[in-house]
Amino acid sequence: MANPDAYITGIGQSEVGVRLARHPLLLTIDAIREALDDAGLTLADIDGVSTYPGKTAQPPGYSPVGTEDVIESLRLNVRWYNGGFEITSQLGAVVEAVGAVMSGQARHVLCFRTVYEAAALSRPDEYPRPGPGRVDGMMEWLLPFNAYSASNWIAQYAMRHIKKYGLKREQLAQIAITGRAHAALNPRALVREPLTLDDYMSARMISDPLCLYDCDRFTDASTVLIVSAGDALGDVKCRAIRIDAMAYSVERHSWDQSEWVAAYPTGAELWKRTDYKPKDVDVAQLYDGFSFNAVTWLEGLGFCKRGEAGDFLGDGKRIALDGELPLNTFGGQIGAGRLHGFGFAHEAVVQLRGQGGARQVKGEPRVAVATSGGGPLATALLLVRD
């Protein structure tokens, strides 16, 4: 069995909001400071930096801070860094960091994801939208057909699930309703109002079968996770959470050529790399940029069989805080904001340390899973409190 000798030590998060005035680099540094304090480390201890997807100007605010900004601004003395889009989704930045600390290239790696889309869209002078030019790359095959949004792409998988397996909208709704219920207990969550089934069922459609409440919202925030080598834990003054196993995979880089989403093979792969089983998981933080993504993760990770997530979700009791598989205890992206993948690992650490406050799962959870990725790219981490 693989037993990566790597830990998540510090976690940090900036203010979470929409149309924030604070500069995205400063949001990032706010989160870094919190993570360093949390770990009991200083800037001098940091020798690695990892991010997804790296600095990119388009779409506006998607990723306004790159490794260079952080390394330069803080004059970090890094021996290893990584930032890029060509990895299997957001938490891939953590997977890369684990590789770095296990191979001795770094001892403490700052992993960050900064999103600023709400602010950028509200300030087009500072963050211009793309012009009306022609499109290429993956978008060449989507935008000419007015398939603009990931909601259009994920909705097609959701539609197939509904038609093939009988997933009901009332069942899908439980992801959003549960996320909102948990968000109400999270002081940092973006949306803290409760959501009822009536609200959900009467909401306008975005891309059938995904309605308004199936989609996360543009958010301004930065989230930081520090990945530390097992032999560097003497440096830290926190409860370190061990990364027991990880998996990441790609189906097809062309989203519309992929038969199904990568949550399925990635979830299956995760369990080949650990002695733990799905039944050992005490709390699940599953990517829900769209509610349906969490459905595929529930099935892909083997919490239920493929096609049976609708029944598993049922009326939502099973995934509530006091249910058998508490899901997205911080609110998920639908409730806590579009932290874009990093929120899930952040919350897994919170829960495993027992720091969840009003949203803390009872019974001292020991094993958590955190995932990112919604389409043919996917990453899963199994985190354990030893």
Added chain:
Amino acid sequence: MAGFRLLPRLNAENRFFWTSGSDGRLRFLRCEACETFVHPPRPICPNCQSEAVSPATVPGTGVVDTYTINHQKWQPVLEVPYVIARVAIDGAPGVYLTTNIIDCSVEAVEIGDAVKVAFEQHDDVWLPLFEKA
């Protein structure tokens, strides 16, 4: 749903595809050695690594693999709702196209529907849209 379209940037690899509709026919790259279809177009066969890949005409029919009805105005000029579908292309195993199903009500589209290509020209681009067969 004629009207607003962002168009692909044509280059050496994709020009044949986006202009194929000028004679009303749908084409994809196909390996001359093993007949594997190569989509999106690249200058090598992913199955046998032959570099002899060339455009081949397919019947222009297909099957709706899955779909969604889009209701959101992603651009102010878009007319909604419209159907975005993933069509499995007859005669090109393993190839799908994201496209629109046109000339029917949005409620009339179903997974498994047989469809046929109907090109829509914009400047030097012929977009392969589909209608119910």
